[in-house]
Amino acid sequence: MPQASTRQDEAHSTPSLAERFKATRHLTEALLQPLSEADATIQSMEDASPAKWHAAHTTWFWETFLLRDHLPDYRLFHEKFPFLFNSYYETEGERISRGQRGLITRPTLAEVLEWRAHVNAAMEPLLEDGDLADLIALGVAHEQQHIELLLTDIKHALSKNPLGPAMWETPTKAVAAQQDGxxxxxxxxxxxxxxxxxxxxxxxxxxxxxxxxxxxxxxxxxxxxxxxxxxxxxxxxxxxxxxxxxxxxxxxxxxxxxxxxxxxxxxxxxxxxxxxxxxxxxxxxxxxxxxxxxxxxxxxxxxxxxxxxxxxxxxxxxxxxxxxxxxxxxxxxxxxxxxxxxxxxxxxxxxxxxxxxxxxxxxxxxxxxxxxxxxxxxxxxxxxxxxxxxxxxxxxxxxxxxxxxxxxxxxxxxxxxxxx
The missing domain is CATH 3.90.1580.10 (paralog of FGE (formylglycine-generating enzyme))
Structure with a gap:
């Protein structure tokens, strides 16, 4: 997990929107790797969502606001997924209640990852469309928010396990001395x-x-x-x-x-x-x-x-x-x-x-x-x-x-x- 920082390596050129899209999508999937199917499905409280749901909801966002409206002849990957993975968009119709997200045992995590790969490929021709740049930038920022939520939600879920399981074995960084004043x-x-x-x-x-x-x-x-x-x-x-x-x-x-x-x-x-x-x-x-x-x-x-x-x-x-x-x-x-x-x-x-x-x-x-x-x-x-x-x-x-x-x-x- 990359630590947040406001300082960037000046040697790095500003990445394109397509590069940011791909890096963000990859990061979500990389964070799922340490999790079991059960880890990715549980919901520990209504404020939190399952890791699998975050991976699916961010994919629903791309399918709903980009592919459905801007890619001719695009067909939904699964007609029931919008009901399962819409969050709070009343305009997009009925959806499963927030507190019920942990009951979505199907689709499996593997099927969600298959859906993500399908949407990633379908997005390719849209990533260079300048008329869609603002909407794509919103989608990237939206997924980045859900990456943070995925991390904090799974932490809460794992904390409820009496065994205190670790998502990573890597020790945390040393604490730095803060400046007084x-x-x-x-x-x-x-x-x-x-x-x-x-x-x-x-x-x-x-x-x-x-x-x-x-x-x-x-x-x-x-x-x-x-x-x-x-x-x-x-x-x-x-x-x-x-x-x-x-x-x-x-x-x-x-x-x-x-x-x-x-x-x-x-x-x-x-x-x-x-x-x-x-x-x-x-x-x-x-x-x-x-x-x-x-x-x-x-x-x-x-x-x-x-x-x-x-x-x-x-x-x-x-x-x-x-x-x-x-x-x-x-x-x-x-x-x-x-x-x-x-x-x-x-x-x-x-x-x-x-x-x-x-x-x-x-x-x-x-x-x-x-x-x-x-x-x-x-x-x-x-x-x-x-x-x-x-x-x-x-x-x-x-x-x-x-x-x-x-x-x-x-x-x-x-x-x-x-x-x-």
Whole structure:
């Protein structure tokens, strides 16, 4: 699994859209190789989906939005697959309920891989069609998102096995020392949103202006060791630190630590491992991030504050550049794990205090693809950056990830902010 990074080898030329398509499709399939048929089929909770379903759904996307409409005489690989592998596109008709995806024992993983090969071959004549470039770029980004979901969903599923099975035997990378201190920003009027010619999702625009007061953003992420101090200080038992909904959630779910913690261990893609106190904390909810920030005498940054600082690291949106050889690096790369980097990208998604809402003048795209982001703009919170499970080249300063406040199975963490 390639680690996320905003820095790309300048010797690599920017890959073509066809190369990005092929590398992304290969990466999905490479991640399925360590899994058994049972591993690839199980669904451990409604928020997660089986690995096989991710492999099939991303193939359904290409068949539905590209091949069906733009390749003359194309016939569906299987007439029942759209019902099984549509996710939430109401325009595309009825589908199996989300919580039932783990019951899809057929088609087998081998049959899904056969379907993928069929669609890959059928896509060849469309990959050089300039009129379809924007839609193909969306499909590549969509599959990259599902690659990250595949990794986090299978981690959750394997964690439920009392044996603590490992997806990889490779040890994780050594943790790097994070730099202390604060990045101060004078505030003022800033332009936010996607501002380059590269690909972006519709929720990253339109570009607009915001007014910010002076603030500072921590140079580093909150660590496991700091979180242990929060727990030792009674952080999960002090109602004064928690939002009302959060306090009720703690009581209802009996939450007392980040997901995957037990004693001095945590569950990883390499099974149960001793927890490094210097590694960035991960798998926390918005509720927990907000409570910790209050306990630390700080706050969460707004998404605009985070973006204003991150744009200086963005290298003219260089995260857009995709490492087309990533699929060939799986055997050498470490499993995803936060290790502490000198950048704002690549360890954990970072919670902000910004509600996930449309930007001024936002309009969803017409048709089914307009359901991609806009209809989820209620009740969720914006996260920025990228995680160790994010495909290299996928994120950028304007990127807006979003989750409900109680969700924590993703690699989610926090970076503190304060007023100055």
């Amino acid at each position: 604060w990045i101060e920003h004078p505030g003022g009027i800033a332009r936010v949103g996607h501002q380059s010619d590269g690909f972006s999702f519709d929720n990253e625009g339109p570009v607009h202006r915001v007014l910010m007061e002076p603030f500072a953003l921590s140079r580093r992420l909150v660590t496991n060791g700091e979180w242990a101090q929060f727990i030792a200080d009674g952080g999960y038992k002090d109602h004064r630190l928690w939002l009302s909904d959060a306090w009720a959630w703690l009581d209802r779910r009996n939450i007392s630590a980040p997901l995957y913690w037990r004693d001095d261990e945590h569950f990883t893609h390499t099974g149960w491992q001793k927890r490094d106190p210097d590694a960035p904390v991960a798998h926390i909810s918005y509720y927990e991030a907000d409570a910790f920030a209050t306990w630390a005498g700080c706050r969460l940054p707004s998404e605009f504050e985070w973006e204003a600082v991150a744009r200086g690291q963005d290298k003219a949106e260089s995260q857009q550049r995709f490492d087309a050889s990533a699929g060939n690096q799986l055997d050498q790369a470490a499993p995803p794990a936060p290790v502490g980097t000198a950048e704002l990208f690549g360890d954990v998604w970072q919670f902000t205090r910004s509600a996930y809402l449309p930007y001024p003048r936002f309009q969803p795209a017409p048709g089914a693809v307009g359901e991609y982001n806009g209809k989820f703009m209620a009740g969720q919170w914006v996260l920025k950056g990228a995680s160790c499970a994010t495909v290299r080249g996928h994120s950028r300063a304007s990127y807006r990830n979003f989750f409900y406040p109680q969700q924590r199975w993703q690699f989610t963490g926090l970076r503190l902010a304060k007023d100055v």
